[in-house]
Amino acid sequence: xxxSIFYHAGCPVCISAEHDVIDLIGRENVEIVNxxxxxxxxxxxxxAGVKSVPALVTPNGNVLHINFGASISDVKG
Amino acid sequence: xxxSIFYHAGCPVCISAEHDVIDLIGRENVEIVNxxxxxxxxxxxxxAGVKSVPALVTPNGNVLHINFGASISDVKG
Numbered sequence: 394x395x396x397s398i399f400y401h402a403g404c405p406v407c408i409s410a411e412h413d414v415i416d417l418i419g420r421e422n423v424e425i426v427n428x429x430x431x432x433x434x435x436x437x438x439x440x441a442g443v444k445s446v447p448a449l450v451t452p453n454g455n456v457l458h459i460n461f462g463a464s465i466s467d468v469k470g
Numbered sequence: 471x472x473x474s475i476f477y478h479a480g481c482p483v484c485i486s487a488e489h490d491v492i493d494l495i496g497r498e499n500v501e502i503v504n505x506x507x508x509x510x511x512x513x514x515x516x517x518a519g520v521k522s523v524p525a526l527v528t529p530n531g532n533v534l535h536i537n538f539g540a541s542i543s544d545v546k547g
Contacts, residue, residue, distance in 0.1 A: 397494065409532065410534060413528050413530075413532050413534055416528065416529075416530070417474065417494070417495045417499075417526075417528060418494045418495055422494075449494075451490050451493065451494060452493075453490075453493070455486065455490050456537075457487060457490055457536045457537060458536070458537050458538075459534050459535070459536055460533075460534060460535050461535075
């Protein structure tokens with residue numbers, strides 16, 4: 394896996410961080426996943442270690458929780 | 471200002487995030503500042519909006535707090 398994955402849930406904090414991440418690492422280097430919409434990706438995010446969104450999972454599998462928009466349990470609703 | 475600034479304080483969470491940030495955006499695109507050592511940069515970080523370390527201040531001035539190593543007040547000691 395060579396791309397990072399940016400998990401978010403559409404919250405204002407998420408959208409702001411998404412823009413920053415794209416500016417910093419380039420749109421072609423990151424897959425954007427909105428787990429508020431694509432609910433079946435929530436478990437994938439959890440397995441990757443995502444505790445809150447927005448979060449960036451790096452190509453080597455580290456999770457960078459960026460600021461704080463919502464916890465995964467909040468996204469589950 | 472075209473570089474991002476990565477503020478940290480030498481904590482394990484900071485070092486891990488530093489490696490990830492360098493891998494993601496490139497060493498030449500980020501200035502690394504250890505405010506645990508260079509104490510007179512703490513006020514600069516605070517003015518930029520840094521509340522905790524590690525944090526990345528983007529070229530456009532947004533602050534991305536990445537995971538959580540220590541609050542600024544902890545770094546002040």
